[in-house]
Amino acid sequence: MPSGTQRPYVVAHVAVSVDGATTGFQPDVTRFYQLAQTWKEDLTLAGADTVLAQEQALTAADHPGPAPDGPLLAVVDGRGRVSQWEALRTSGHWCDVVALHCRDTPARPADRPVRELVTGAGQVDLADALHLLVRDDGVGVVRVDSGGRLIGALLAAGLVDEVSLLVHPFLAGEHATRFWYGDRPAAAPLTLITAQSLPDGLVWLRYHP
Numbered sequence: 001m002p003s004g005t006q007r008p009y010v011v012a013h014v015a016v017s018v019d020g021a022t023t024g025f026q027p028d029v030t031r032f033y034q035l036a037q038t039w040k041e042d043l044t045l046a047g048a049d050t051v052l053a054q055e056q057a058l059t060a061a062d063h064p065g066p067a068p069d070g071p072l073l074a075v076v077d078g079r080g081r082v083s084q085w086e087a088l089r090t091s092g093h094w095c096d097v098v099a100l101h102c103r104d105t106p107a108r109p110a111d112r113p114v115r116e117l118v119t120g121a122g123q124v125d126l127a128d129a130l131h132l133l134v135r136d137d138g139v140g141v142v143r144v145d146s147g148g149r150l151i152g153a154l155l156a157a158g159l160v161d162e163v164s165l166l167v168h169p170f171l172a173g174e175h176a177t178r179f180w181y182g183d184r185p186a187a188a189p190l191t192l193i194t195a196q197s198l199p200d201g202l203v204w205l206r207y208h209p
Contacts, residue, residue, distance in 0.1 A: 007130040011039050012144045012151045013164040014180040017172040022147045025168055028202060032166050035204060041071045041143040043073060043133060044094065047150035048062030048077040052101075055084050063090040074098040074117070076150055078124045080106040085114035100124045126157055152182020160209050163190060169201035 013036050015027035021044045049060075066089055073094040075082055078101060101108075102120040119128040133139040144151055144160075154160045163178065190207035197203055 006134060007127065007159065008134055008139045008142045009039075009080075009161045009165060010045075010130070010142045010144065010154065010159055011041070011155065011164055012036050012146070012160050012180070013039075013166075014146070014151065015166045015168065016180050017168055017170045017176065019080075019173065019176065020179045020181065021176030022180050023177045024172030025170040028166070028200065031198065031202060032058060035164070035166060036143060038164075039141050039143055041141045042135070042139045043072045043074055043142045044145050045142050045150070046073065046075050046161045047077065047147070049149060050079050050145060050147050051075050051082050051088070053147070055082075055087075058084055058087050058091060060065075061091065063087060063137070064092040065090050066095050067092055068095055070095045071143075072096055072098060072139070074100055074129070074133065074135075076100045076124050076125035076126070076129075078102045078105055078120075078122075080108060085112065089114070099105045100129050126154060126159060130159065147178045148182045149178075150182075151180060151183050152185050155181065155188065155209065156186050158209075162193070163207045163209060165205045165207075167203045167205060 015032045016022060017025045070093055077099055085097055097114055099114045099116045101116055101118045102124045104122050117132055119125040169170060188209055190209055193206040193208060195205050
């Protein structure tokens with residue numbers, strides 16, 4: 001984490017089509033997660049929509065238990081929609097799970113098996129949540145795993161330090177339902193860090209906002 005800051009280094013790493021979609025094409029998942037190891041994240045930050053889209057597969061998969069050397073998973077779940085917390089914890093990908101809620105999140109069972117971090121009123125205060133994760137968990141690097149809405153919110157709040165796009169040689173076109181930057185991103189210049197051609201027509205672009 002850069003000296004003097006009170007939040008971690010936040011990387012938005014996304015598999016996209018040439019037209020910026022995160023849906024409507026088949027991503028190279030193996031290559032995507034190989035590249036994700038570049039940052040050795042302390043925390044994976046996901047939105048509720050991303051987790052809910054994987055819940056069926058998650059519950060059907062093997063559950064070897066928490067990964068002692070894995071990152072922490074934090075899920076932004078202001079509306080309290082996620083339920084498979086134990087399946088996330090024991091999936092073998094993360095050491096533990098944190099639910100990020102706001103004060104307006106619907107009431108949860110008192111015995112629910114997940115740690116909570118409550119910040120913000122009508123929605124999760126992302127800046128404060130990141131600050132608290134640094135303070136309480138020593139988080140230095142965050143990788144955002146999102147279909148776009150969460151990334152857009154982080155960009156709008158000035159909380160993204162790096163954008164990493166694994167561009168696939170495909171136009172999603174009319175099949176696209178989500179884009180990596182969310183619905184209506186604020187205009188912002190990007191400074192290119194690196195551009196790398198990879199096998200199978202993939203291009204890896206990294207930017208500083």
